[in-house]
Amino acid sequence: MFNNAAIIGVGQSPYTRRPEPGQTALHFMRDAVVAALQDAALDANDIQGMAVASFSLAPDSAVDLAWKLGLSLRWLAQDTNGGSAGMSMLGNALRTVEAGTAETVLILGGDATGLAGYAKVAANYNTATQKHLSPLGHGGPNGVYALVASRQIKKYGLLKSDYGHIAVAQRQWAAKNPHAVYRAPLTMGEYVGGPLVADLLWRFDCVSVVAGAQAIIVARPDRAPKGRPGVRVRAHRASYNYDNQLGDGLQTGISTFADELWREAGVRPDDIDVGSIYDDYPTMVLAQANDLGLIPGNDLARFCRVTIGEQRFPVNTWGGMLSAGQPGGHAGGLNGISEAVLQLQNRAGERQVNNARLAVTTGYGMTMYRYGGTAAAAILERVE
Amino acid sequence: MISAPTLGVTIWRCANCHAGYFPEPLLCPRCHGGAFEIDRVLEAVVEEVSVIRHMISQENWQPRRIANVRTADGLHMTVGLRDESGPGATIALFEEGTAPFGKAKR
Numbered sequence: 001m002f003n004n005a006a007i008i009g010v011g012q013s014p015y016t017r018r019p020e021p022g023q024t025a026l027h028f029m030r031d032a033v034v035a036a037l038q039d040a041a042l043d044a045n046d047i048q049g050m051a052v053a054s055f056s057l058a059p060d061s062a063v064d065l066a067w068k069l070g071l072s073l074r075w076l077a078q079d080t081n082g083g084s085a086g087m088s089m090l091g092n093a094l095r096t097v098e099a100g101t102a103e104t105v106l107i108l109g110g111d112a113t114g115l116a117g118y119a120k121v122a123a124n125y126n127t128a129t130q131k132h133l134s135p136l137g138h139g140g141p142n143g144v145y146a147l148v149a150s151r152q153i154k155k156y157g158l159l160k161s162d163y164g165h166i167a168v169a170q171r172q173w174a175a176k177n178p179h180a181v182y183r184a185p186l187t188m189g190e191y192v193g194g195p196l197v198a199d200l201l202w203r204f205d206c207v208s209v210v211a212g213a214q215a216i217i218v219a220r221p222d223r224a225p226k227g228r229p230g231v232r233v234r235a236h237r238a239s240y241n242y243d244n245q246l247g248d249g250l251q252t253g254i255s256t257f258a259d260e261l262w263r264e265a266g267v268r269p270d271d272i273d274v275g276s277i278y279d280d281y282p283t284m285v286l287a288q289a290n291d292l293g294l295i296p297g298n299d300l301a302r303f304c305r306v307t308i309g310e311q312r313f314p315v316n317t318w319g320g321m322l323s324a325g326q327p328g329g330h331a332g333g334l335n336g337i338s339e340a341v342l343q344l345q346n347r348a349g350e351r352q353v354n355n356a357r358l359a360v361t362t363g364y365g366m367t368m369y370r371y372g373g374t375a376a377a378a379i380l381e382r383v384e
Numbered sequence: 385m386i387s388a389p390t391l392g393v394t395i396w397r398c399a400n401c402h403a404g405y406f407p408e409p410l411l412c413p414r415c416h417g418g419a420f421e422i423d424r425v426l427e428a429v430v431e432e433v434s435v436i437r438h439m440i441s442q443e444n445w446q447p448r449r450i451a452n453v454r455t456a457d458g459l460h461m462t463v464g465l466r467d468e469s470g471p472g473a474t475i476a477l478f479e480e481g482t483a484p485f486g487k488a489k490r
Contacts, residue, residue, distance in 0.1 A: 115440055115441040116441045118440060118441070119439070119440045119441040119442070122440065127407075128407045131407070131482040131483070132406075132407055132461075132462070132482060132483055132484065133462060133483075134483075135464075135480065135481060135482070135483035136448065136450050136462070136463070136464035136483055136484075136485070137436055137439065137448035137450075137464065138436060138448075138450050138462065138464075139436035139438070139439050139440075139448075139450075140439075140440060142436070142438075142440075143434060143436050143450055144462075146434035146436075147432045147434050147450070147451075147452045147462070150432040150433075150434065150452075151431075151432055151452075154432075195437070195438075196435075196437050197437060197438045198434050198435065198436045198437060198438070199433070199434045199435045199437075200434070209440070244409075244413040246413070246460075369407065369462070370452070370460065370462060
């Protein structure tokens with residue numbers, strides 16, 4: 001339980017599929033920082049620490065970004081954990097504030113790679129990808145998760161439409177999110193009629209690359225704006241390289257710490273009011289939800305058809321990356337945390353979940369070879 | 385330059401506990417031994433197949449087949465498939481440069 005650190009502000013840039021000429025990831029990150037500072041009622045001079053994750057910083061690094069943002073800091077970190085970077089940075093920021101190393105920490109993620117830039121990132125993700133996957137024409141993460149999806153479908157007896165329930169439900173949420181790139185309704189018919197990208201992934205199973213950024217501010221609870229419920233993190237856990245890529249990818253690193261996470265949080269999966277489950281693919285939403293114990297009896301099909309399809313449990317209420325877009329996995333992961341904060345503070349507008357008090361958020365990423373090697377999760381709570 | 389295909393695929397076998405790995409590790413995940421011997425696996429069984437029908441930012445992309453395969457001692461790797469082999473088929477493995485490929489065993 002983090003009693004001396006809380007999330008006190010969130011902010012994001014607009015998301016777009018096509019940035020204006022000259023508009024870089026740094027511009028999107030600047031916009032997210034300005035929005036988060038305003039949301040937290042802080043001045044840039046109040047920020048004492050920063051954690052950043054982006055594919056677009058090089059050749060700059062975190063300190064160059066601090067310079068460009070005019071931030072003089074006493075704590076600085078650059079995270080490389082892809083889709084779990086947001087959660088990883090959140091954990092580090094909470095512990096940094098609790099330790100008194102910095103009173104206020106800005107967490108930042110953003111990218112504007114464009115399609116060609118993203119393709120370059122995907123083909124050169126690590127040495128295993130460069131040497132052993134890219135020469136196959138493996139299609140980046142789509143090829144990797146197409147094989148994982150095949151295993152999941154086979155193991156759990158899923159239908160194509162089961163993944164569709166996740167995509168369709170998230171599009172319904174996205175329709176209520178002014179920042180989402182895809183807001184037009186998506187029917188199950190359109191989902192199942194979408195073209196195959198890589199067997200067995202169809203178009204609406206895959207996130208769209210967008211440009212954008214997200215920022216979160218962690219600080220001592222007494223720095224929170226007056227009159228707004230604070231958001232406390234009851235528990236946070238992370239896992240890195242949990243199985244040396246020797247498994248089947250149908251479990252994530254969350255499986256290594258889920259029991260401990262719930263025990264420390266002092267709540268159970270069925271206490272949760274809203275979930276932000278990292279959604280690079282519906283396959284991985286199911287894998288993480290199952291690891292968390294959100295799917296009774298490991299019945300993934302029922303979870304899709306009933307729990308999600310009949311809107312019994314709200315997941316990715318911002319539309320997820322599947323509908324809002326993926327501004328790199330770093331910012332995409334942060335978006336899930338931001339949304340949980342807005343829900344718990346009753347600030348989610350049309351998509352507000354009634355009386356949301358507890359949220360679970362996850363991150364998953366770094367497709368090292370056969371599946372992702374990093375994962376993290378947290379239980380967030382509204383504090384009156 | 386495209387390398388000529390080489391029969392089999394290189395794997396790294398721990399000199400201490402003999403577990404096989406692909407890609408190359410620095411320490412054995414099982415026993416943390418630091419010495420490895422080069423070995424070659426010549427065949428594997430196809431477990432899942434995907435056809436990559438679209439490649440981001442690529443026009444005129446021709447579909448490619450990839451597969452998750454399992455070797456006799458349980459090692460999994462992702463290979464490019466050069467024929468229509470499907471799940472359950474035993475394929476012969478070969479390397480082009482550092483990349484593993486496979487096709488039906490004759």
